[in-house]
Amino acid sequence: DADVAAAPESNWNEKIKVFTVATEPTDGYTRYFRSARVYDIEVTTLGLGEEWKGGDMQRPGGGFKLNLLREAIAPYKNDPETIILFTDSYDVIITTTLDEIFEKFKEAGAKILFSAEKFCWPDKSLANDYPEVEGKASRFLNSGAFMGYAPQVFALLEDPIEDTADDQLYFTKIFLDEAKRTKLGLKLDVKSRLFQNLHGAKNDVKLKVDLESNQGVLQNVDFMTTPAIIHGNGLSKVDLNAYSNYLARTFSGVCLLCQENLLDLEETNLPVISVALMVTQAVPFFDQFLKGIESLNYPKEKLHLLIYSNVAFHDDDIKSFVNKYAKEYATAKFALSTDELDERQGRQLALDKARLHQSDYIFFVDADAHIDDSEVLRELLRLNKQFVAPIFSKHNELWSNFWGALSEGGYYARSHDYVDIVKRELIGMFNVPHVTSIYLVKNTAFDAISYKHKEFDPDMAMCESLRNAGIFMYASNLRIFGHLVNADDFNTTVTRPDFYTLFSNEIDWTEKYIHPNYSLQLNESNKLQQPCPDVYWFQIVSDAFCDDLVAIMEAHNGWSDGSNSDNRLEGGYEAVPTRDIHMKQVGLERLYLKFLQLFVRPLQERAFTGYFHNPPRALMNFMVRYRPDEQPSLRPHHDSSTYTINIAMNRAGIDYQGGGCRFIRYNCSVTETKKGWMLMHPGRLTHYHEGLLVTNGTRYIMISFIDP
Numbered sequence: 054d055a056d057v058a059a060a061p062e063s064n065w066n067e068k069i070k071v072f073t074v075a076t077e078p079t080d081g082y083t084r085y086f087r088s089a090r091v092y093d094i095e096v097t098t099l100g101l102g103e104e105w106k107g108g109d110m111q112r113p114g115g116g117f118k119l120n121l122l123r124e125a126i127a128p129y130k131n132d133p134e135t136i137i138l139f140t141d142s143y144d145v146i147i148t149t150t151l152d153e154i155f156e157k158f159k160e161a162g163a164k165i166l167f168s169a170e171k172f173c174w175p176d177k178s179l180a181n182d183y184p185e186v187e188g189k190a191s192r193f194l195n196s197g198a199f200m201g202y203a204p205q206v207f208a209l210l211e212d213p214i215e216d217t218a219d220d221q222l223y224f225t226k227i228f229l230d231e232a233k234r235t236k237l238g239l240k241l242d243v244k245s246r247l248f249q250n251l252h253g254a255k256n257d258v259k260l261k262v263d264l265e266s267n268q269g270v271l272q273n274v275d276f277m278t279t280p281a282i283i284h285g286n287g288l289s290k291v292d293l294n295a296y297s298n299y300l301a302r303t304f305s306g307v308c309l310l311c312q313e314n315l316l317d318l319e320e321t322n323l324p325v326i327s328v329a330l331m332v333t334q335a336v337p338f339f340d341q342f343l344k345g346i347e348s349l350n351y352p353k354e355k356l357h358l359l360i361y362s363n364v365a366f367h368d369d370d371i372k373s374f375v376n377k378y379a380k381e382y383a384t385a386k387f388a389l390s391t392d393e394l395d396e397r398q399g400r401q402l403a404l405d406k407a408r409l410h411q412s413d414y415i416f417f418v419d420a421d422a423h424i425d426d427s428e429v430l431r432e433l434l435r436l437n438k439q440f441v442a443p444i445f446s447k448h449n450e451l452w453s454n455f456w457g458a459l460s461e462g463g464y465y466a467r468s469h470d471y472v473d474i475v476k477r478e479l480i481g482m483f484n485v486p487h488v489t490s491i492y493l494v495k496n497t498a499f500d501a502i503s504y505k506h507k508e509f510d511p512d513m514a515m516c517e518s519l520r521n522a523g524i525f526m527y528a529s530n531l532r533i534f535g536h537l538v539n540a541d542d543f544n545t546t547v548t549r550p551d552f553y554t555l556f557s558n559e560i561d562w563t564e565k566y567i568h569p570n571y572s573l574q575l576n577e578s579n580k581l582q583q584p585c586p587d588v589y590w591f592q593i594v595s596d597a598f599c600d601d602l603v604a605i606m607e608a609h610n611g612w613s614d615g616s617n618s619d620n621r622l623e624g625g626y627e628a629v630p631t632r633d634i635h636m637k638q639v640g641l642e643r644l645y646l647k648f649l650q651l652f653v654r655p656l657q658e659r660a661f662t663g664y665f666h667n668p669p670r671a672l673m674n675f676m677v678r679y680r681p682d683e684q685p686s687l688r689p690h691h692d693s694s695t696y697t698i699n700i701a702m703n704r705a706g707i708d709y710q711g712g713g714c715r716f717i718r719y720n721c722s723v724t725e726t727k728k729g730w731m732l733m734h735p736g737r738l739t740h741y742h743e744g745l746l747v748t749n750g751t752r753y754i755m756i757s758f759i760d761p
């Protein structure tokens with residue numbers, strides 16, 4: 054082909070006509086079309102809007118594609134300079150320019166070059182009729198992509214074929230007919246120079262991602278080729294989805310894909326969204342969860358709220374939330390544990406309601422998914438996908454709401470990029486095979502969702518149904534939209550169970566239970582309050598801390614009798630007895646020591662500089678109750694501690710009258726104690742002190758003798 058080689062390549066570019074078939078503009082088609090656009094390749098799409106007549110692709114079929122193509126290329130059938138490139142579209146991406154594609158085609162020296170794969174399909178019995186190939190080369194024809202000169206391609210399509218007959222079988226038979234093969238100049242791209250079929254080729258290819266740009270190249274490592282056109286044939290669609298996150302310039306340092314095709318939100322015409330809150334397990338910090346929902350920046354009259362619960366523990370909170378806010382929403386409903394719907398039915402109900410309300414989207418949020426960014430809904434809408442999730446993970450853990458890959462059986466598998474994505478060392482939007490906990494689904498995808506499955510849980514069933522329907526699940530970590538709380542081992546049999554979760558949910562616990570001004574006091578430039586000499590006063594815990602801890606103690610109700618004999622102590626004797634309950638008695642000793650270490654110690658180091666004891670030790674952590682008719686005061690005493698902390702659990706002058714602490718040596722009293730505030734003072738020698746008389750109501754204080 055001397056004249057072919059001599060022709061200027063730019064002309065050849067114009068001579069290459071690219072065709073594909075897509076009866077519907079699926080996510081796969083959109084991805085294919087985008088990849089072509091990225092490399093300035095003009096594509097003619099055949100069949101758009103037509104009814105697919107090619108049969109079910111799980112079984113043989115596809116003659117329809119061939120019939121569309123025959124008609125489309127008829128005008129070129131006598132033009133030996135025109136080259137036809139045909140590919141499928143739902144599971145194909147282009148990864149380079151037409152120049153390179155043409156180079157690779159030329160190198161093959163074929164009139165028509167077909168992509169090749171490792172399996173002989175749909176008629177296995179034909180396998181031995183194929184010419185042998187060396188080593189790891191792919192022996193069998195795949196009809197998902199081919200390239201050839203127009204007259205030959207037209208001749209190839211000459212024989213009639215039923216729309217529902219199998220196109221791959223059709224081409225296979227021609228290829229296996231040696232006379233026809235020679236006449237048409239048919240070759241297979243057995244070393245994946247131009248085309249790569251992915252089914253059965255997992256170990257043949259490797260994705261190389263540039264660390265700077267995050268741009269990837271898919272290499273065939275058997276032949277060290279970089280195939281230009283990648284086809285996720287058969288079962289390899291999940292693999293193609295994973296590779297495609299990095300192919301065709303989805304990144305250029307930053308995520309380019311995330312900036313394309315965005316939805317412009319018109320304030321006057323915002324989409325109607327069904328918000329489905331799913332409570333399928335007892336979760337800590339349910340109050341914060343509901344706050345996150347309330348905080349969403351979106352007009353509530355555009356939202357239909359449905360809360361589903363199969364957990365009796367949360368029913369009351371759900372009822373009061375809905376009753377309180379129902380008026381603001383377009384509609385607000387709940388289905389509680391008493392309705393006895395299982396999770397599948399609950400999710401199905403939410404979807405059915407969304408259809409009924411003619412919602413444009415449904416936004417599923419599970420009760421362990423805490424929204425921290427009130428823009429999350431708008432940000433997801435902007436991404437303009439049929440299915441998109443914000444990536445949520447547990448604080449400081451790799452546990453998240455998406456899977457990067459699937460195992461053979463369809464369960465979790467770790468992908469190469471999983472950790473980077475969870476840690477946000479890689480930021481973007483990723484096509485993933487499994488998403489849970491929080492996601493936005495467009496109504497065009499509603500009908501694809503099925504929760505029915507014999508062995509999969511409802512999440513897995515949903516994801517499988519979406520994968521089968523070719524609806525891409527995108528997951529975005531463009532912002533820190535929120536996080537997952539840890540519901541493992543959450544014990545709802547205790548009073549105020551959230552209080553017990555410091556170890557499993559440190560950050561949520563801190564948010565709920567530590568005073569909002571706490572950290573200000575760690576700032577060296579802020580002067581500390583000293584109501585009496587060497588008595589420091591700190592804002593340390595929230596009202597919720599005080600209320601929950603008092604409730605825990607009152608529910609336990611094992612207040613000591615105030616006598617000197619105390620069998621909780623090693624010697625059995627207490628010189629300065631109070632009416633109290635020790636943290637040990639309510640199973641909170643270890644937690645309270647952690648609290649001392651995390652929150653009290655840093656304040657101590659500011660107040661009494663140069664004293665470092667980490668972790669602080671304390672054998673006595675207890676709540677004291679003062680009442681006029683019980684024990685109303687405490688006689689002067691020293692504490693057996695290096696320093697003592699005393700946190701007011703309720704409000705002076707409101708919950709009780711009188712009370713306070715008097716430091717005798719300085720003749721100085723603190724009587725206006727404040728709920729959630731802590732006094733800290735040396736325990737021995739200097740700070741001889743007494744508890745002042747409570748004249749009315751009940752006063753609670755939380756005491757620790759630190760480093761006794």
Ligand code: UDP
Pocket residue numbers: 073074075076077100105107110118140141142143144145197285286287
């Ligand atoms: N196709 C189509 N509409 C359909 C099904 C398939 O246009 O309803 C086209 C589309 O180009 C798709 C190709 O036929 O890529 C082959 O289908 P699929 O990718 O599902 O088959 P596989 O590659 O798995 O055999």
